[in-house]
Amino acid sequence: MNSNSDIGDIVNLIKVCREKALLGLYRDSVRKFEIALKTIRHHWNTLSDEYTINRWKSTEKSIKEEMEQVKLLQSSVEEMGGNSAPSLKKHRSEKDERPINSSSSKRQQPLLKKGGSQRKNFDVDVRVPGQNSKKERIDNPADLSRFGGLQPFEHHAIPQEYIKYDERGNIINPTDVVNQDYQKPPSNYQNRSDPYSGFGAPDYSGRGGRQPYQQQMPQQPYYKDPDVWDPPSPPARQNKPKSRQPAVKRKVRPTRPTGSGSRPATSGSRPAASSAKGNSSKADGKRDYDKPWLPPPKKEKKKADTFLEHVYPDGEGPDADLIKMLERDVVSKNPNVHFDDIAELDDAKRVLQEAVVLPLLMPDYFRGIRRPWKGVCLFGPPGTGKTMLAKAVATMGKTTFFNVSASSLASKWRGETEKLVRILFEMARFYAPSTVFIDEVDSVASKRGGGDHESSKKMKTEFFIQMDGVSSEAASEPTEETKDDPIKNVMVLAATNRPWDLDEAMIRRLEKRIYIPLPEEEGRKVLFEINLKNTQLDNDIDWDALVEKTKGYSGADINNLCREAALMPMRRKILGKRMDMQEIADMKSEFEVPLCMEDFVDALKNVKTSVGTQFLKEYKDWMAEFGSV
């Protein structure tokens, strides 16, 4: 073997030794070290130059010490009962001694070029800290130390400044370089007496084997060897996906404004609200991210202005026509009738105020045993002010007034009255507080008999159900949860001229039954005043006589009498004259004269009482039997 091939083999062997050691194959590494040492010895035995021999001997000594260190590591591992690099051994046969790293394998190819001369050139990988790996051409075998395979510990631990070159570019004293490096142990070299101390350094022990111990060591500079695999990752965390955030940034859903409890809006919202939420969640130390498994936050529903909008936001639906009819014909937001506009009837006013108005004004007081009456029935002769009383109640209680009559529940809606009643009460609850006034209640809730139409029976039943429903909420005693809830107060007022025709189920639900009689003397006087308050009157009118003459007249009758009297001046002026309509209109100013007694006397001839005296006894009898004031 010539000198160059000797050196090439030695370099190659030392590289393999170190790679084995770095892979934890300490036993194999030691075996290769022994072969390398034999080769070195054999090499310098062939030399004659004393100086070169000494330098080889020095190198041999360094390599031997390096081998001893590997042996020490091997024995330490074996003492702990472990195998060096068991995982590698498991999968690799003993025969396959090549390092795993492919680049290292490449370097195991014979460095001697084919057909090379006696003085062969060969490439070695020379690495210096802070510099990338590079191939260098070595011409002089004496430049052994530059091969990066013969320095103790780590060849790349040799600081560049230690290497000296002559004018031809050769290292002047390679052995000195090796010795200097050896005398000055690398910074990662620990106390050798402690077998563990050497493990912590990025040398043969590998960086994966002593992690916990290493963490206690002071931080040392580490130069990653590109030919060495990284140690196995610690369990669990490193294999986790870096982030669970989706690749595409999700739209953030707006959330509800805070205070309602929102879910956020969400989501969704959640740009504006979501950022608020995000901030708050960050303040809580919680991550803010979409939770698609949770139901989306409820959007705060805008309260509809009308019941139709409430039921059908787009205005169309199967019952839209019914609802529209009720809104148009039945609902009166402001009836604008006051108790002062109603003559007499003080008892009825007092009872109604207590039974209807106060529960609307103090719903929390009228709960439980003090619950409002399910319904109030006003009965009496026609035209006595029952409707006026109901409207005055609605005005005073600031409730929505539902003026329901038999006519609005019948006609073309026949067959759908049951549904109509249900919608009516739903609407009343929507507009609550509400007053549902059922005029002529006898015609919608007359005594049930065998001759009743099926739809009529259903409608009555629906009325009873709904009337029970409106009172049940207030009837329940308030609980901790419901005590602050506003009661959707719906009061049912009914009026009839024929209370004796009422179905008993309806009578029972109309718990207050108030008789609205014909006006008394004082009442008639007030009725004249109310009806004529904006009319010019002559001083000759004998009011007492008029009150006397209108005995048995209802409020509606007196109203008619006053209107008739107010037209008398015009009639008198045109009486017996042949005039067309325009001529009469042109005389308008002549008609505006104060009313006199004569006008009322003439009017009395035209306006008679509308109430038969025979019914008055029946009202009194029914009042005596069913009345409740």
Ligand SMILES: Nc1ncnc2c1ncn2[C@@H]1O[C@H](COP(=O)(O)OP(=O)(O)OP(=O)(O)O)[C@@H](O)[C@H]1O
């Ligand atoms: N007590 C009253 N005070 C003032 N006006 C009255 C009174 N009673 C009746 N009137 C007059 O009679 C008219 C009819 O009254 P209202 O409609 O309230 O009677 P009603 O009892 O409901 O009649 P019906 O039973 O026929 O429905 C009123 O417009 C009003 O002018």
